[in-house]
Amino acid sequence: MLVSDIVRRNADFYCDRDAVVVPGERTISWSQLEERTNRFGRALLSLGLQKGDRVATYAPNCGEYIDFFFACAKTGIIGATTNIRLAHAELISYLNYIEPSAIIVHRDLEKQAFFIKDIPSVKHIIGIGAGHSYNLDFESMLKAEKTNDPGCKIDETDIFQLGATSGTTGVPKGALLTHKNAIAAILNWMLEIPTPSEGTNMQNIPMFFNPGGPSGLHPVLMKGGRSVIFPAFEPGNFLKSIPEYKATNSILVPTMIGMVLSHPDAEKYDLSSLKGIGSGGSPISREMLKRARKVFGDVFYPMFGMAETYSSGMTLRLEDQYTEGTQDQVRRLNSAGKPQMLMQARVVDNDGNNVTKDNESPGELLLKGDSVSSGYFRMPEETKTSRDGEWLKTGDIAVMDNDGYITIVDRKKDVIITGGINVFSRDIEEAVTSHPAVAQAAAIGIPHEKWGEAIHCVVTLEPGMDAKADELISYVSKRVAGYKKPGSIDIVDSLPIGGTGKILKRELREKYWGKKSYGEPV
Template sequence: LIAANSADEPEVDVNENDLFVLSYTSGTTGVPKGAMITHRNAATGIICMALEWRLDPHHVYLLHAPMFFAAGGGARLHPVLRGCTCVVMTYDAQAILQTIEKERITHISFSPTPIKRIVDHPDAGKYDLSSVEFIGLTGATHSVAELRKLEQVFGHVWCSAYGMAESVNCGAILQPEEVAIEGPLSKRLGSIGKATSGIDLRVVNEQGHDVAPDGKELGEIILHGDMMTNGYLGMPQETANIIKDGWFYTGDMATVDEDGYTFIVDRKKDMIISGGINIYPREIEEVIYTHPAVSHCTVIGVPDEEWGETPKAVVVLRDGMKATEEAIIDLCRQNLASFKKPTSVDFVDNLPMTPSGKILKREVAGQYWKGYEKRVH
């Protein structure tokens, strides 16, 4: 096959600003949108991601995520750029544990659900996982309890990466040496870190000014860089809503601490307005996840005649474990301001999720808003 074809460079007329791929959003809060990624976006993002993931040719990268979404499709390119060995497989918790031991995997990335299944696997401690040097945690935040379990299985090799379908690389990263479960660096638990190579990251208030680095003032994360999309295919109004003066408005609300580390509070669209007070579900979810019986949870706003809407927790329990509505609400009461605690808790067998393991809040909330005027985002 090789001998029968020319060794000359193929004459392909491709401009750096030509469309490379459509990267679809996960649709957790609305209809999936096709983010237009150009060749320049892709090339820049792949180079920067290889740097942030600290890849060298001797590394062995495990690819297990589906190729049809950003974390799977994008992740296949930066290890190739660095000449790494790539092991490709379909996700299965036990098979991944076996593959890590057999192939001496050094680098791997996980969204919350897949890594939970691995660290909770009854055979996790039976495998030699010492080859793993770097685990990228993507997709959503991981509770402190989950991180403790992860470190028991793999050691302190994880980073927290913040990205989206609209960017080829992660927009921010918290590297392992910047955080710890215990001690002074534990104050950075829950942070997405700082801007990655090739990205400018700001957190701005409603007036467009940078928020104070006090860990209190809330603003929206905006991103700028060659790896960011220029917009959504066939959706000019949606594009105009999120790209302003060259900056991509993420819809993620955050604070910045005195050291410049960014902490996401919640999605703007997920915010619950109860009696005129803004409540961010993510803060409540993080408390609920500290309960040992909780496997998955989501907090949504549900109709309330007096307050307009109030927080409701929808919880999936771990197999063989129990918890009551009173216990969940009391846990929140002890750790949050009273107005933030859920007014009710529903226990379900499972929650609707995207293929990447993100909970579809829109579907969950929609069940409770049938017959009401409020339109779920």
């Protein structure tokens, strides 16, 4: 099956059913979406683009993303969404690496898009929205083309998209994602999260990264549902829109969940239409999950995935989310759950042997499945070092218990080595965030003359709450071993967050280590 078959099939079976809703702007049926994606695919080919060429985006959430995804799927042109939150230097570096022939720019970002002049490969700039000044206009290009299928020969092993890694350790890499990868990931999501056949996806997270783009959208779309697309996330609007559109599904990162739970209208609306909310990007704390279930009901599915797996990987299933029970049952709320139905997982030591399943022996998490990327675009060495045969080396340190539940304890590069002892930052972060005044926490290692690295925490507080650094250090010291106690804590207004919701620890480290001096590659 191809990604493009989703829109073709639904146009046949559900032609008049809504496929895409952009509130206050437009509603597009499945038959209209089939025509729009055919037209845009033809328009790209009319520009001289060929199978294998890249087309990039520089846009906030908008309905045109759906046209873009499916048009690429129908033509063999490779889609490459870009993180609009990156600095211009980072964007230039990434775009020069993937060499797009064209880039689609939203009118709201035209002034910021001056950096495109520094991308020699870009021959065409396509503007979205009324009022932009570009020669090529998205809607005008559609109107100039025929509505029949572009007729390109596409195979399930053809590259459909470059999945940009989150860039938490430097400039993103482009994971090669095929139609086969995409369909396997979509099926994983559908098998793990309840997805009604006439469901409604609330699209709030950015569509320029994988869970916000095809992998998060397509489970609902694949079953003939619709996606309601908002340009940006606003917690009050999200809450209000759930009953308005009878939303069944969404994806929220923990930062967004916290914003919703802190909103004064959090318990005002009827949210009973919701069937499944995927949570990813970063781990969700036990306390936050408890609060979220109280407000939303039993609809949360914490998930682990990455660009290299099309955001599929592991799920903490509903039946495993014990807020009360035995110590082992409650402990599993901290885990990433078990591998999804079409995914296999191992946790291995430095010699490649499976670690003991005691929930204590750490090792690197490896994944294998049809959704796993074959490698990185134009990066043969990085591709080679990220593989152990058929297994993807995730770079995450994890432990596994006797029942197969996997807990991510750290990124390899985030392990703090103090006095020769490995300390996992998540242990500290969980202890700090269990304090009622703390909203978010990031633990990092900073230079120390005696110990090599000392443990330092950077935290944000819940709105209206107050706490002092020494109070938090005292609180944490009662909850972790002495060698894990932070020596210092900074309280800040906000933490640097990447497009996938992950805290950018490299930016925090730079204050103490300088750029790249702590061993993280760009």
